[in-house]
Amino acid sequence: MKYGLLTLALFIFSCNTNQKEPAPLEIYDFTGIEPFLNRDDSKTYVVNFWATWCAPCVKELPHFEKIQKNYTDDVKVFLISLDFPHQYKTKLQPFIQKHQLSSKVIVLDDPDMNAWIPKIDSDWGGAIPVTLIYNASKRVFYNRAFTYKELESELKTFLTP
């Protein structure tokens, strides 16, 4: 755990006291991310890999937000950002604030991609967006973008009535 549980509080120093301070980012290397991909409880986890520079990711992000709002009890959404470290302050935090993301945003900063990409899914070449949905009994990796309907119908296959 190179960066370990290093939770960086990146504050935008501003004279404007009306503006709410951005929440600190949780930044991990892959070892730090792994626990979020392997929880073993009664919830279903929707893990989306995205970045503010990825247009199709930004386009589908509201669907994940909506899923989190509509399935509060049974589902936990993790938005894993692959933004560049030099843009955490300038792009990522303003984006989170502007869109008031309610899902949990986690930042993955681990340049040795060839080491960790295959651990997420052997078929993943590295293009984003991709999404992993899993629970204690099922795990599916989606190398694609979603509409809300598509995402919800996939999610429902994980939720037993």
Add this chain to the structure above:
Amino acid sequence: MRRSTSKFYHLKEIILLLFVLFSTLAFTPIPTENGYDIGDVVTDFKLENIDGKFVSLSDFETAKGFIVVFTCNTCPYAVLYEDRIEALNKKYAKLGYPVIAIMPNNVTTKPGDSMEAMQQRAKEKGFTFPYLMDVDQLVYPQFGATKTPHTYILKSTKSGPVVQYIGAIDDNYSDPSLVKTYYVENAVDTLLNGGLIEVSKTKAIGCSIKI
């Protein structure tokens, strides 16, 4: 008499129509799901370069092979690798492995990758390699490229260019000084020395190709 002639023409038309239909189907490229794998022979292409000329692999008669990079102007990862792609061409073109860069995005979706924008970027950065546009978006699916940047190393053989390596340029996109493994350089050096490539496939984050 008239009736039979008209019937005959109908038949002829139907046959012609069937022929046209069949040939359309036969020559419509079937998108390969996974594209080329290591050891596959690459089908040559003819794509427009930023200087207006068309470029094919067969134009490089003395090339020992190629470093084909699917890249673009707009993807931040591709941008981080621009200088490294240029350095690869400077180092390896004279050794027989020129860089061939191909821009695979749909420019309607990504206007920042238009031919004019490609020309401008090449001028600003002083690219010395061909920067081609996959205007019909038919070449990248043949390779199976999914993102930018996405690199393929080919080796010239009697039966055509053969894929030797697929993947990333090196193992640190963000800081060239922190690179531990130079995947592409190691692979080309190995080919130049006649050895067997140790790491022939690697993975890296990139921007999905815009269709």
